[in-house]
Amino acid sequence: MARYDIKNFTDSEVDYYSRQIMLKNMGFDAQRNLKGATVCIVGVGGLGSPVSIQLASMGVGTLRLVDNDIVEVSNLQRQHLYGIDQVGLPKVEAAAKRLKGLNPFIDIEPLPMMVTPFNAEEIIKGSDVVIGSLDMMAPRYSLNRACQKLDIPLIHGAALAYNGTVSTILPGETACLECFQGGVDDAEMPTCATVGVHPAILGIVGSLIVSETVRIIIGQEPNLADKLMFLDLEDYSFETINLRKAENCPVCGEMDKTPEPIAYDAVTEICGREGRRVFIFNPERRMDLPLEEVNAQLNSLGFKVVVKGDLGSTFEGSDGVKGSILKTGIAILEGFQEKDEAVGIHGRIFSALE
Ligand SMILES: [Zn+2]
Structure with a gap:
């Protein structure tokens, strides 16, 4: 993957990453790819916590963190990026500090912003992979459309109560989010404030997102391209269904349709x-x-x-x-x-x- 810069590592970095450099299919080339990569994590809440901790410690060179939330006491049961001394701080600020403490060899770009139809492209521009770890449909659609337009892979994850889903969206190749989950209104969706969320499902879904992200960066085929995986923590069932690009999808289809505008309120x-x-x-x-x-x-x-x-x-x-x-x-x-x-x-x- 020539688009990544080749950079050298210090002895401390080699020591830091030694247990993954020795992994089959990794090695120094893969580690260099990680170091040269920019990953944009949109949502550093329940899913964004395990995702950002793992990607930071694996050595992704630049992590761009996007979230408009503030750390609250009710987050701490599952959002392990944060401590009780950080309640009241913007999440991206608290996260940047924690992740820099975890791995000083990477750069963190904290953006205290909400993704909207107007700013999604500007937010993700220049990233090699975008991770949608959000809890609302409207910003997910904005991300999906921006990733399609700028041709950036999008790993979509969701988790609520004991259930989770993950899918990898490769623009021009696979189904996009709106091929299989278009037109869902946030007003009709349950939220973690109404049904709760088990931290363990976040850990599992988050880890799958990390695995997919790393595979893409180091040049391996992602496992969940054109697939949607369902995970259920109540009976430990993991099921995967195949997806297909919808010909009449207003976002990625070939029929030259105009997608419905995404709801936005000031x-x-x-x-x-x-x-x-x-x-x-x-x-x-x-x-x-x-x-x-x-x-x-x-x-x-x-x-x-x-x-x-x-x-x-x-x-x-x-x-x-x-x-x-x-x-x-x-x-x-x-x-x-x-x-x-x-x-x-x-x-x-x-x-x-x-
Ligand atoms: Zn589509």
Whole structure:
């Protein structure tokens, strides 16, 4: 695979990776391919945790981490990238620190962003493999279309409760996500906040994603191309069905159809706890907020900034209102009865910044 740079290794790196360099089908060439590769992991939650830990320690040279979430206490049961001392920090910031500590020989690019139809291509540009470790359909579709357009392999994984699925999508060769799972509305899907998720299924699905990713980078055939694997932790059944490119697929088919636009709202509601509503404000264009000024503005509005990160701040107010502002302009505001209240607070925080 000549498209990867050939770089040399220090003695420490050779020592670090020695137990995989000796593996059959690996060796120094494969290790060099890993070092020269950029993998974009979209979603560093339940699946992104085992995926990013393994790919970092295996020596993928550049890991681009994309997530707009903040570390919460309810994440820690399964998202083993994070510790309780990181609650309130942007996940990508906490993850970058942890992964750099695990392997100092690689580069991490943390992007505190949400994937939308407008930014998906910019986010994945330049990566050799994209991993979709998300929990919603709309951003999965945006990723799928961007990967088709830029001709980048996409490993799609999903897990909920005791079940998981994995598939490898090779643009121009295999079925795309919308050939076999198109048109699903997020409003009709269960979430981990409603049905829970067992950490072990995340570990298994995550490991399969890693194996597929590494196979592609080192030039082996992926095992799940044009296949969809179902895993069930309740009876340990692993079943694989064959997929086929749908001729009439609006995204990858040959019939010159225009795909339905992907739902995008500048303000979305996610499920909150105890009837307190949570809203995410996502600007259409990425911002670069001066966080010192954000913190000063929050203070002047009577909020207490409780976590000051490099890529975002988390604050608390009176009567259960709290939230986070990310450097990219995303705001997560929690604890409201009505959407209008959240919109009002958002306006007051941002009016002084723009
Ligand atoms: Zn398709």
